[in-house]
Amino acid sequence: xxxxxxxxxxxxxxxxxxxxxxxxxxxxxxxxxxxxxxxxxxxxxxxxxxxxxxxxxxxxxxxxxxxxxxxxxxxxxxxxxxxxxxxxxxxxxxxxxxxxxxxxxxxxxxxxxxxxxxxxxxxxxxxxxxxxxxxxxxxxxxxxxxxxxxxxxxxxxxxxxxxxxxxxxxxxxxxxxxxxxxxxxxxxxxxxxxxxxxxxxxxxxxxxxxxxxxxxxxxxxxxxxxxxxxxxxxxx
Amino acid sequence: xxxxxxxxxxxxxxxxxxxxxxxxxxxxxxxxxxxxxxxxxxxxxxxxxxxxxxxxxxxxxxxxxxxxxxxxxxxxxxxxxxxxxxxxxxxxxxxxxxxxxxxxxxxxxxxxxxxxxxxxxxxxxxxxxxxxxxxxxxxxxxxxxxxxxxxxxxxxxxxxxxxxxxxxxxxxxxxxxxxxxxxxxxxxxxxxxxxxxxxxxxxxxxxxxxxxxxxxxxxxxxxxxxxxxxxxxxxxxxxxxxxxxxxxxxxxxx
Amino acid sequence: xxxxxxxxxxxxxxxxxxxxxxxxxxxxxxxxxxxxxxxxxxxxxxxxxxxxxxxxxxxxxxxxxxxxxxxxxxxxxxxxxxxxxxxxxxxxxxxxxxxxxxxxxxxxxxxxxxxxxxxxxxxxxxxxxxxxxxxxxxxxxxxxxxxxxxxxxxxxxxxxxxxxxxxxxxxxxxxxxxxxxxxxxxxxxxxxxxxxxxxxxxxxxxxxxxxxxxxxxxxxxxxxxxxxxxxxxxxxxxxxxxxxxxxxxxxxxxxxxxxxxxxxxxxxxxxxxxxxxxxxxxxxxxxxxxxxxxxxxxxx
Numbered sequence: 147x148x149x150x151x152x153x154x155x156x157x158x159x160x161x162x163x164x165x166x167x168x169x170x171x172x173x174x175x176x177x178x179x180x181x182x183x184x185x186x187x188x189x190x191x192x193x194x195x196x197x198x199x200x201x202x203x204x205x206x207x208x209x210x211x212x213x214x215x216x217x218x219x220x221x222x223x224x225x226x227x228x229x230x231x232x233x234x235x236x237x238x239x240x241x242x243x244x245x246x247x248x249x250x251x252x253x254x255x256x257x258x259x260x261x262x263x264x265x266x267x268x269x270x271x272x273x274x275x276x277x278x279x280x281x282x283x284x285x286x287x288x289x290x291x292x293x294x295x296x297x298x299x300x301x302x303x304x305x306x307x308x309x310x311x312x313x314x315x316x317x318x319x320x321x322x323x324x325x326x327x328x329x330x331x332x333x334x335x336x337x338x339x340x341x342x343x344x345x346x347x348x349x350x351x352x353x354x355x356x357x358x359x360x361x362x363x364x365x366x367x368x369x370x371x372x373x374x375x376x377x378x379x380x381x382x
Numbered sequence: 383x384x385x386x387x388x389x390x391x392x393x394x395x396x397x398x399x400x401x402x403x404x405x406x407x408x409x410x411x412x413x414x415x416x417x418x419x420x421x422x423x424x425x426x427x428x429x430x431x432x433x434x435x436x437x438x439x440x441x442x443x444x445x446x447x448x449x450x451x452x453x454x455x456x457x458x459x460x461x462x463x464x465x466x467x468x469x470x471x472x473x474x475x476x477x478x479x480x481x482x483x484x485x486x487x488x489x490x491x492x493x494x495x496x497x498x499x500x501x502x503x504x505x506x507x508x509x510x511x512x513x514x515x516x517x518x519x520x521x522x523x524x525x526x527x528x529x530x531x532x533x534x535x536x537x538x539x540x541x542x543x544x545x546x547x548x549x550x551x552x553x554x555x556x557x558x559x560x561x562x563x564x565x566x567x568x569x570x571x572x573x574x575x576x577x578x579x580x581x582x583x584x585x586x587x588x589x590x591x592x593x594x595x596x597x598x599x600x601x602x603x604x605x606x607x608x609x610x611x612x613x614x615x616x617x618x619x620x621x622x623x624x625x626x627x628x629x630x631x632x633x634x635x636x
Numbered sequence: 637x638x639x640x641x642x643x644x645x646x647x648x649x650x651x652x653x654x655x656x657x658x659x660x661x662x663x664x665x666x667x668x669x670x671x672x673x674x675x676x677x678x679x680x681x682x683x684x685x686x687x688x689x690x691x692x693x694x695x696x697x698x699x700x701x702x703x704x705x706x707x708x709x710x711x712x713x714x715x716x717x718x719x720x721x722x723x724x725x726x727x728x729x730x731x732x733x734x735x736x737x738x739x740x741x742x743x744x745x746x747x748x749x750x751x752x753x754x755x756x757x758x759x760x761x762x763x764x765x766x767x768x769x770x771x772x773x774x775x776x777x778x779x780x781x782x783x784x785x786x787x788x789x790x791x792x793x794x795x796x797x798x799x800x801x802x803x804x805x806x807x808x809x810x811x812x813x814x815x816x817x818x819x820x821x822x823x824x825x826x827x828x829x830x831x832x833x834x835x836x837x838x839x840x841x842x843x844x845x846x847x848x849x850x851x852x853x854x855x856x857x858x859x860x861x862x863x864x865x866x867x868x869x870x871x872x873x874x875x876x877x878x879x880x881x882x883x884x885x886x887x888x889x890x891x892x893x894x895x896x897x898x899x900x901x902x903x904x905x906x907x908x909x910x911x912x913x914x915x916x917x918x919x920x921x922x923x924x925x926x927x928x929x930x931x932x933x934x935x936x
Contacts, residue, residue: 243606263606410741414742503737534678577831579691
C-alpha cells in the first residue's frame with residue numbers, strides 16, 4: 147500500500163473533532179476521488195497524508211511506514227500535496243524558483259535543480275513562463291505552475307485539493323487530461339463530480355468527519371437518491 | 383493600488399544589467415556615501431559626482447531623459463524637505479520673503495543638501511533602472527546581509543502583489559457600501575481595512591508555511607541563481623571607488 | 637521634515653556613528669531572532685514585511701489637512717517581538733531607500749536608527765513597561781501609548797542627527813521635528829491601537845503569545861516608576877527654587893562644560909530651562925538603569 151489510514155481520528159486543540167475513525171488504503175497508480183460537503187473534513191484529511199497534521203487517534207502509513215516526527219521528511223518526498231490556492235504555493239519571485247524549491251531543499255545542486263525544474267515546466271507546456279512572476283500568469287497557468295512545484299519531485303502519490311476549483315472549462319479540461327496521462331496515484335478532493343468521474347474510478351465520501359462511502363465512482367453517480375442523501379447533489 | 387512599479391523599470395539588456403547585482407548595489411552605495419562625505423559648498427565635486435553617475439548611465443544604455451524623469455519626484459521631495467532650512471539656519475540675512483528671512487548659511491546648507499543628494503538619487507534611480515527586485519534581493523544576499531532580512535524580502539515580493547490584490551478588494555467592498563464622509567469615519571475604515579489585510583496576511587503566511595513544509599523546506603531559503611562578485615566586478619568597483627575617493631579627497635583637502 | 641532623512645543633510649561623523657550603532661543593534665537582533673525563530677517564522681516575516689511596506693503607502697488623515705502614514709515599529713513588535721520588528725522595519729527602510737529613493741542611501745544608518753532601533757526597539761521597551769504597569773486588560777491602551785512614545789523617539793533621533801550635523805541648531809530641530817512628530821505620534825497611536833485591537837480580537841492567540849510580566853516584575857516596575865516620578869517632581873521643584881544646586885551638580889559631572897562646547901546644544905537652556913533638563917535626564921537615566929537591572933534579575 148502506498149498510503150494507508152487506519153482508524154484515523156483528529157481533534158483540534160480546542161477539542162473540535164473533525165475526523166472519526168477514517169480507514170482506507172490506496173495502491174500505486176490508483177486514482178481516488180474524495181467527495182463531501184463543505185466542512186466534512188476533506189482538507190483536514192489531506193493534511194494528514196504527508197504529516198502536516200498528525201492524527202490524535204489511529205495511524206497513517208506511507209509505504210508501510212507509520213508517520214511520526216522522524217519519518218516526515220521521507221514521507222513528504224513520497225506524497226506530493228497540492229493545495230487549494232495556487233497563490234499559497236507560489237511564494238518565490240519567479241515560477242522557475244518555485245519549481246526548483248523542492249529539489250534544492252532535497253539537497254540537489256543548483257544546476258541539476260534548475261534543469262529538473264525546466265524539464266517539469268516543459269512537461270506541463272508552460273516552460274515559456276519559467277522566468278515570470280506568478281502574478282503575471284493566468285489562473286490556469288498558475289494552477290499548472292503549482293502542480294509543477296510538486297511534480298518536480300516525482301512523488302508516486304499526488305494529493306490534490308480542488309485542483310480545478312477556480313478554472314474555466316478549458317483550464318479544467320487541460321488539468322484533467324494532464325493528470326489522466328500521468329502514472330502517479332492520485333487522491334483528489336473535489337466538489338466537481340464531473341472531474342471525479344472523468345479521473346477517478348474509485349471514490350470516498352466523507353460526511354461530518356466519517357467515511358460513509360468507499361466504492362465505484364460510476365455506481366455512486368448513477369444512484370441519484372444516494373447522491374442526494376450524501377448531500378453531493380442538491381436540486382436547485 | 384498596485385506595486386507594479388517594483389520592477390517595471392528594469393531593463394533587460396545593457397552592460398550594467400550583466401554585472402552581478404551585488405556589484406550594482408555596492409556601486410550605488412559607494413556613490414551615495416561619496417556624495418554624502420562632501421563638505422558644505424564643494425560645488426565642483428558635487429557636479430563631478432553627478433556627472434559620474436550620468437556617465438555610468440550612458441555605459442548602461444539607460445537614456446538620460448528616462449533617468450532624469452524618474453529622478454524628478456524624489457528630487458522634488460528633497461527640495462521640499464530642505465526648503466525649511468533656508469529660514470531656520472541662523473546666519474546673515476540675504477533676502478526676505480514676506481515674514482521669512484533667508485540666510486546665507488541656510489542657502490549654503492540647502493544648496494549642499496541638493497548637491498549631495500542629487501548624485502545619490504541619480505545613482506539610486508540608475509540602480510532600479512537596471513535591477514529587478516528579485517535580483518536586488520539576490521545582490522543583498524551576496525553581500526551577506528542577515529539571512530532573516532533577505533529571506534523576509536525575498537518572500538515579501540510575492541506577498542506584496544497578493545496583498546495589493548486583497549487591499550483592492552477590501553477597498554472596493556468598502557466603497558460599494560458607500561463609505562465616505564469625514565476624517566473620523568474614513569480613518570476608522572482605513573484602520574479596519576488595514577487590520578483585515580494584516581489578519582489575512584498572517585493567515586496566508588501560515589498556509590504558505592504549510593506549502594513550504596510539504597515540499598521539504600529545511601529552514602533556509604536557498605537561491606537558484608548565485609551571482610557572486612567576480613574578478614571583473616571587483617576591478618570595476620575598485621576603479622569607481624578610487625574615482626569617488628579622489629573626488630571626496632580633493633574637496634576635503636582643497 | 638520627514639521621518640526618512642534624505643541624502644544630503646547629515647554630516648560624515650553622524651552618518652558613521654549612526655551606521656555603526658544601527659549595524660550593532662541589527663547584528664544583535666539578527667542573532668537573537670535566529671536563535672528564537674523556528675523556520676515557521678520565515679513566511680511570517682515575509683508577510684509582515686510586505687504588510688508594513690504596503691501600509692506605509694496609505695496616507696491616513698490625522699486632523700484638518702494633515703496626514704501621515706503608519707511607521708509600524710510598535711505594531712510589529714507587539715505581534716512578533718522586538719528583534720523581528722527591528723529586522724522587518726530595517727528591511728522596509730532598506731528597500732525604500734534603494735528602490736524608491738524614500739530616505740537616503742548614505743543616510744540608511746541614521747534612518748535605521750530612528751525607525752528600527754528607536755522606533756521599534758525603543759517602542760517595544762515602552763510597550764513592555766506600560767504592559768507591566770497596566771496589566772493585560774489594558775493591552776490596547778499600553779500599545780497605543782507606546783506607539784506615541786515610539787514616534788516621539790523617532791522624531792528625537794531625527795532632530796538630534798540634524799542638530800549634530802549642524803543643518804539647523806539642535807533647539808530649532810527639536811522644536812520643528814519634535815513638534816511634527818507629536819502629530820505623527822497621535823496618528824501612529826490611533827492607528828496602532830485600532831489595528832491591534834481588531835487583530836487581537838480576530839486572533840486572540842497572538843496577544844497571548846506575549847504574556848504580561850509576572851506579579852513580582854509588575855510590583856518592581858510600579859515602584860520604580862513611582863520613585864522616578866517622585867524624584868522628578870522633587871528635583872523639578874528644587875530646581876525651580878534653587879537652580880544653582882543642580883547646575884553645580886552638572887558642573888561636577890562635567891556635563892555642562894561639554895554641552896557648552898558642543899555647538900549644536902548651545903541653545904538648550906531656552907527650550908526647557910537647563911536645570912529641568914538635567915533633572916529629567918537624571919531621572920530617565922535612573923529609571924533606565926533600574927529597568928535594565930530588573931530585566932537582568934528577572935531572566936536569572
